[in-house]
Amino acid sequence: MSASAISSHHSSSATILPFAESAARVTRDARPLRLITCGSVDDGKSTLIGRLLWDTKAVKEDHAATLARDSGQQNDLGLPDFALLLDGLQAEREQGITIDVAYRYFSTDKRSFIVADTPGHEQYTRNMATGASTADLAVLLADARAGLLEQTRRHATIASLMGIRQFVLAVNKFDLVNYDRDVFERISAEFQEFALSLGVRQITAIPMSALKGENVVLPASDAMPWYEGPTLIEALELAIVRITQAGGFRLPVQRVVRPGESFRGYQGTVSGGAIKPGDSVAILPSGTVANVSQIVTFDLVRNAAVAGDAVTLVLDRQVDVARGDMIVSIDAQPLTGKAFDAQLVSLQQSGIEPGKRYWLKSGSRRQRVSVEPLTQLDLSSGQWRAHASTLAMNAIGKVHLAFEETAIFDAYEQNRATGAFILIDPDTLNTVAGGMITGKRANLAGLKREGDRVLLSLPADLAEQLMASELLAGRRDEVEVKRLTPADAAAVWKNAGSDI
Amino acid sequence: MPLSVQETEIKNPPVSRPPLDPHLKALENEAIHIFREVAAEFDNPVMLYSIGKDSSVLLHLARKAFFPGRVPFPLLHVDTTWKFREMIEFRNRVAEEYDLDLVVHTNKRGAAENITPFTHGSAFYTDVMKTEALKQALDAGGYDAAFGGARRDEEASRAKERIYSFRSPDHKWDPRNQRPELWNVYNGMIRKGESVRAFPLSNWTEVDIWRYIQAEDIPLVPLYYAAERPYVERDGMMVLAEDPRLELKDGEEVKRGMIRFRTLGCFPLTGAIRSTASNLEEIIAELEIATVSERQGRAIDRDQSGSMEKKKREGYF
Structure with a gap:
């Protein structure tokens, strides 16, 4: 039997001519761009997204009618209240604020877009981190009258920490500063400087009025003849979909499929690199080696698979592979070990407690971990400050992770898929943190804490100088110095960079 | 092996x-x-x-x-x-x-x-x-x-x-x-x-x-494709008139016309749309110019806002 027995209308009939052009128009060559919008409560964020949806015709008439009915009013331009369009939940409509991440979809002829709309209130940092985790680009809103606020800087900082490397600064409500070019230049220069300090180099600043629809989807050359840059939608169309998953092949094994005695396949989504039949792979954590014999998908056997592909791998020999293992290229392997460094965002009221055993899930692997907080990011100054106690909700901290069994990661900067993890509280089973691996910890670190004392491993001459210095005079009891040869010290510190 | x-x-x-x-x-x-x-x-x-x-x-x-x-x-x-x-x-x-x-x-x-x-x-x-x-x-x-x-x-x-x-x-x-x-x-x-x-x-x-259905040739219930079908107009909806349990009210009459459904649910609560789109190419083309959402035909969504x-x-x- 085959599927063709069921009625299928794939063939075309004679009446499609008037529509052919329209149907061809929706063919998109690009993957969807995921973006996050961030701004303070009054920057007009909901209006901006509403405007994007409205001007790209993603809002249908019945939704607009519901809006008009609910709000009972229209704005000055005869358009519905865009904020209501986004604030889908009753509680939010009643309170007039956005309480959670909402996802919105719109498209142009060139590309489709997925927007994570997140709240601007400080207490919802966790929602912003959630929205940013999958985003390729961040749109940061600033009210032209107010300029850059601390909140804008916070959002930019969080976005960059979560790995976003493309920013659009939307200088909104620009009509209210009489389209003053100097205002735009000043705000965008200030932002440029700040974004560069975060390591973000792809920055586009756009003067706009979301309410009036100027420079959002449609250009505003009448109001701002001096502005020659892109509209927001043009900037989004030109943005790059993240391809950090370069490097070695990675396949976190989700499940083993055995439809019969003769077939054993390993199913998962390629999280980095590429593979073809014949390639040698290692299975981690065991380290067993095998060759790929087949890449199987529903669309029959393939001759290659690349990052993002959901596939089934068949290996050339009987090996022990289970869910949670990772199949990797033999010559470019990820980090394995029981101690890692990470940054994390604390997501729940209970915070992240030092020494508590959490579940950590990364890819398809779940294991026990304990967390030792080291520093916390002060979002207003951008400085990391020593912080060894509980990381409260919304706190961003640098931590040490100690595993009971071997863990497998790449640094988040190298691979967003194999460098990201969540923490699950074993008591509540809730997701309590999102984290990013920054590196593996060397077992013999140059700087270690042992009880109340700090152990310093240094070249002998430097150790003498340090112990003799006045800075250390009052605190010698807290420090133990280990004297090494310069070569040994160099080897120790080489591995310890991430501890400092 | x-x-x-x-x-x-x-x-x-x-x-x-x-x-x-x-x-x-x-x-x-x-x-x-x-x-x-x-x-x-x-x-x-x-x-x-x-x-x-x-x-x-x-x-x-x-x-x-x-x-x-x-x-x-x-x-x-x-x-x-x-x-x-x-x-x-x-x-x-x-x-x-x-x-x-x-x-x-x-x-x-x-x-x-x-x-x-x-x-x-x-x-x-x-x-x-x-x-x-x-x-x-x-x-x-x-x-x-x-x-x-x-x-x-x-x-x-x-x-x-x-x-x-x-x-x-x-x-x-x-x-x-x-x-x-x-x-x-x-x-x-x-x-x-x-x-x-x-x-x-x-x-x-x-x-x-719809584009995925087209690309993968996925079979569908034929009601998604336009055909001449009997219907009754009720509460602003076109209700399919083929099930004997549908009783006509005063003033209602069974009409025939080219209709199809954008979503399928329970027939008394699911309104048809007028359409001549009888294949996937035409349906996608129709969607591209549609100005109402697909759930508009669903009676249950309209009971109240936030329903x-x-x-x-x-x-x-």
Whole structure:
């Protein structure tokens, strides 16, 4: 039997001519761009997204009618209240604020877009981190009258920490500063400087009025003849979909499929690199080696698979592979070990407690971990400050992770898929943190804490100088110095960079 | 040495097609990832199958996800007994041809008390014959995860839905207290009695669904394609007039015309649209210029603003 027995209308009939052009128009060559919008409560964020949806015709008439009915009013331009369009939940409509991440979809002829709309209130940092985790680009809103606020800087900082490397600064409500070019230049220069300090180099600043629809989807050359840059939608169309998953092949094994005695396949989504039949792979954590014999998908056997592909791998020999293992290229392997460094965002009221055993899930692997907080990011100054106690909700901290069994990661900067993890509280089973691996910890670190004392491993001459210095005079009891040869010290510190 | 895939016995072998465009491929990969993750992490998953276009896509993706294995969970259809005749015929044919475990559940109490969309109003009827029936079926099966075909672009409250949507033991959704969901790392840890609704199509839009159906040649209930059909105009909707249980009210008459359905549900509550789009190319072209949403034809969504959120809180998909 085959599927063709069921009625299928794939063939075309004679009446499609008037529509052919329209149907061809929706063919998109690009993957969807995921973006996050961030701004303070009054920057007009909901209006901006509403405007994007409205001007790209993603809002249908019945939704607009519901809006008009609910709000009972229209704005000055005869358009519905865009904020209501986004604030889908009753509680939010009643309170007039956005309480959670909402996802919105719109498209142009060139590309489709997925927007994570997140709240601007400080207490919802966790929602912003959630929205940013999958985003390729961040749109940061600033009210032209107010300029850059601390909140804008916070959002930019969080976005960059979560790995976003493309920013659009939307200088909104620009009509209210009489389209003053100097205002735009000043705000965008200030932002440029700040974004560069975060390591973000792809920055586009756009003067706009979301309410009036100027420079959002449609250009505003009448109001701002001096502005020659892109509209927001043009900037989004030109943005790059993240391809950090370069490097070695990675396949976190989700499940083993055995439809019969003769077939054993390993199913998962390629999280980095590429593979073809014949390639040698290692299975981690065991380290067993095998060759790929087949890449199987529903669309029959393939001759290659690349990052993002959901596939089934068949290996050339009987090996022990289970869910949670990772199949990797033999010559470019990820980090394995029981101690890692990470940054994390604390997501729940209970915070992240030092020494508590959490579940950590990364890819398809779940294991026990304990967390030792080291520093916390002060979002207003951008400085990391020593912080060894509980990381409260919304706190961003640098931590040490100690595993009971071997863990497998790449640094988040190298691979967003194999460098990201969540923490699950074993008591509540809730997701309590999102984290990013920054590196593996060397077992013999140059700087270690042992009880109340700090152990310093240094070249002998430097150790003498340090112990003799006045800075250390009052605190010698807290420090133990280990004297090494310069070569040994160099080897120790080489591995310890991430501890400092 | 393991044998190659061609040598294993595979029911309904797939056919070769041109590659999907990158947009649809990305959506497909994401959905397959979710299917596999849920199947691996939960003890007893089930797939909600409503026979509509989204369910058809969902089923197609499930078959892809587990190939060359069988779909490793049953399909559950909540049958209100008021579905379109062609839907039920299609359901039975699909289950047989694809070798699926199909579970059909009807709220026996509701049926015995003769609760119908005509006599009890759409809100009460939906509550009893859909929401209540779904909970009964989920409890009876002891399922700890249920796949659904809901999309975030369908309706405002669904825009805030997670891919793993946590449900309390009494199937309640608490939109204000949802688990954060970062990257594609899903938290599948639950206690006994709790469950998760999983939505592999979360990031798909209506146009994506249709373009994927076209690209993959996925069979659909013929009601989606325009044809000359009998209908009655009632409450601003065109109701299909083929089921003998539809009684004409004063002033109503059966007309005939080229109509089709953008969504399929219970026939008394699902309005048709006038259309000549009789194949996928024409449907997609029609969508591109459509100015109303697909759920506009659904009576249950219009009862009150926020009605979908209310239903979802109570356990409706």
